Amino acid sequence: MSAAHGGSLWPASGCGMCAGRSPLADNIALVVSELVSNGVEHGAGDVGLRVRYPDDEIRIEVTDGNPAPARMRSAGDDDESGRGLLLVTVLARKWGVTNDGRTTWATFRVPSGRPWWPSST
Structure with a gap:
């Protein structure tokens, strides 16, 4: 299912390239x-x-x-959509919207010295 059809961009089942990621990386990818x-x-123009x-x-x-x-x-x-920002609220440290309304942002704390994304080697 794609965003154009009201779903998320990535399939819920994940992908082979994503195996072995940390929970933080999974949360960031979902957000x-x-x-x-x-x-x-819901936007207009380019994203x-x-x-x-x-x-x-x-x-x-x-x-x-x-x-x-x-x-x-x-x-x-029974609604098929409308829970995305609830997920963002639960997973991100903070989230918000800029004053002009055009940018939605979310932040995540990264523990120092701990890998959050697997290395490519």
Whole structure:
């Protein structure tokens, strides 16, 4: 299922390249998927993704052309969507929207000295 069809960008079953990741890497990947999916489904124009890694924090930023800020909503038991920002709230350290409403961001604390993504070797 793709974002254009109301789902996340990555399949829930994962992929072979993702085997062996840490829980933090899995959480970051899920939040990236949710925020980009929201930008594609609810945004306007191009959707941009920026990942910053200063010191002990990773900051994910997704930008689109829609000035209406992302906001959490209540999803009913039978609703197929509407829980993405709830997942972001649970998984990320913090999340928010810039004052112009065009960028939704989430941060994750990275423990120092502990690998959060498997090495390529």
